[in-house]
Amino acid sequence: MTTDPRSHGLWARTAPPAPDAPPLRSDATVDVAVVGAGYTGLSAALHLAKAGARVAVLEGETVGFGGSGRNVGLVNAGLWVKPDLVPAALGPERGERLLSLLGTAPRRVFDLIAEHAIACEAQDTGTLHCAVGAKGLSDLADRARQWQARGAPVRLLDAAETARATGARAYAGALLDERAGTIQPLAYARGLARAALAAGAAIHAGSPVLGVAEAGTRWRLTTPGGRVDADWVVVATNAYTRAPWPEIRAEIAHLPYFNIATAPLSDNLRGTILPGRQGAWDTKPVLTSFRLDAAGRLVLGSVGALRGTGAAVHRAWARRTLKALFPQAGDVPFEAEWYGRIGMTADALPRFHRLARNVVGFSGYNGRGIAPGTAFGGVLADLVAGRITEDALPLPVTAPVPIGFRAVRELAYEAGAQAVHLAEARFPGRAVP
Template sequence: MITDPRSHGLWARTAPPAPDTTPLRGEATADVAVVGAGYTGLSAALHLAQGGAQVVVLEGETVGFGGSGRNVGLVNAGLWVKPDLVPAALGTERGERLLALLGAAPRRVFDLVARHGIACEAEGAGTLHCAVGRKGLADLADRARQWQDRGAPVRLLDADEATRLTGTRAYAGALLDERAGTIQPLAYARGLARAAIDAGAVVHTGSPVVGVTETGPRWHLATPEGGVTADWVIVATNAYTRAPWPEIRAEIAHLPYFNIATAPLGDNLRGTILPGRQGAWDTKPVLTSFRLDAAGRLVIGSVGALRGTGAAIHRAWARRTMRALFPQAADVPFEAEWYGRIGMTADALPRFHRLARNVVGFSGYNGRGIAPGTAFGAVLADLVAGRITEADLPLPVTDPAPIGFRAVREIAYEVGAQAVHLAEARGPASG
């Protein structure tokens, strides 16, 4: 059970209950042991179990405890980096393969939601990347062109169109991505877990992996009260990785991100803010995101942690930003707040690792976890099941490499976000 109101906030309050799970007690065997019950691990477990594999999922906390249960809920296509940078970094063949996979990933999410009847407030109306000033608009125009060159249904909106779809005049334009949408993220994770269990997977929560031993051709994963012996191990822990794979933690820096939700807006306000139900964020380096949930609550977020001095600073920023973007809702009370961490790699690209023989995983989602995590989980299932080889993967096989000055980066992210939000308090708030 999630008891800290700042860990999952609104999502814990409004998600359907998680499926019944228990800690692993005693020894078990499986074809595949999956470590982590977030989007990647649960998608892998679901697709493997549907193919007839015996799957055991080991989760140290609860289903969706990490980033899968704390994020904004934007089901975005692609990556944070612009499309043309991906083949430049990975090579044309693999880079375009990754872009095709992740461009179609939101549709995969919405198809799974429909197929398994997952109650997660799914909205497929698209997302809006909002331009702050002329520089932001030029950046979005370049991004739009790169996606359009690949046939993607994205469209650059002018200021008037952006105002109509967001409900604020703060932006010089916006990029509408019709592939994308929003979900209730913790509800989606819980729904994936239920679907995986229904397909035959076994999910154990409260079962952190405390040791891994190679036993002949198989692996033994020890937990505090038991263990699993399996042919394959999928490591799907990303920013919430603990032992026994410290090399994954070492290659990503933690970027804190918070969300604050209002009480449900009245009927007179709902039609004036995001009337098309898109989720949105802007082009500022320390960005602002905003979306509505199914009950009409406005969820506003940014980089930062709601702890120490950051709690008061970021709350005040959220109120000022509400007043600047949506003055008609400036006095609507806040009723929930929460935060978590994003795993950032040095180049903002995800990684695929073969950590040992038959031990594999993706990590480094860089703030794009919902659709990529779902898609990468299915890719891992195909790899483990032998339907594809490593040559078919959307990323090259790489060894984890520690990110430079990781501790300094993490302090800079947290303290820097406070500084930016304080600086905005001295001048007009902007979206």
């Protein structure tokens, strides 16, 4: 794990130690090479190894180094886009298949945690999507209606119920999704890695894939310390993709997201702030997220990078937001901060790619990596093992298409978030709902 305290912050401090995953130092032949030790890659490796496949996971950094070890820890159901838009984009059959898969994906996460005794502070008590004003409430009412039409256990809370559930009086209502919950995200990634190792997979950290070439009927993946020959390759690198698949990086724009955590709150405060231990976020375009960890730390997050001028701007935003949302917390100190990158696609939908013969992967999670990544890893395992065909996938096979004006988008995300947080400081009434 990097020694930069702003890479993984609180999660690196509180997660169980990473499992032993030494760099590749020899040549190997396997059935499946998995590139990337995040949720998708580790889930695929675990499911394949349990089915008897020989699997090697190649990770350029450490287990959970990318978004899997840096995110808020919200185990959400579905996607950012509203449910009815998914069949409209993918067609009725495939769209409803994707919604069904991702609607039950949090349950898959919590079942894996229970099955493999993963110590990751799991709370399957739901999430709260909090409405900012009448417009936000109308949006959530629409989402609630669309999910309820599909039998999902979601319900709209009014302002008083939301205040009791969050401890904040700033919101017009909230959508409670009982399918969802929270975890310690880096701990979950490390737990998946331990489970995959126990099932017989090999995991090699510090082993970036430098090149891929056909070697007879197999693929040969070259790392600094050795080579792996494999019948199949699962590409599971998403927002942290590097060579040799630059086309994946080209189709996503990086959205920076940061978290800042307080010291543990007193028992009295824990009884008033998120007493049901749900994770929460709001409907603002530059959103605010908040949740508690197992020790009672309040973790506040928003769009932005903790670097350059952004570091001071976003720290000041966190202090103002804490005071505005939870004045009862007083001047509780902050003790950790970190940030990472989210992979955004042009339409906020994920992608499935067949990059070459027997080279497959999902990417573009748009800030919903935990449950979809876990579920998609299982889908990839089924595909590679021959248990399903591409026709049964929840997404169509598409070629990577570069996102338009990617550099401009990325600059706008980072600079725009600073501008919004600075404007909130200048006009305090706009700082929170």
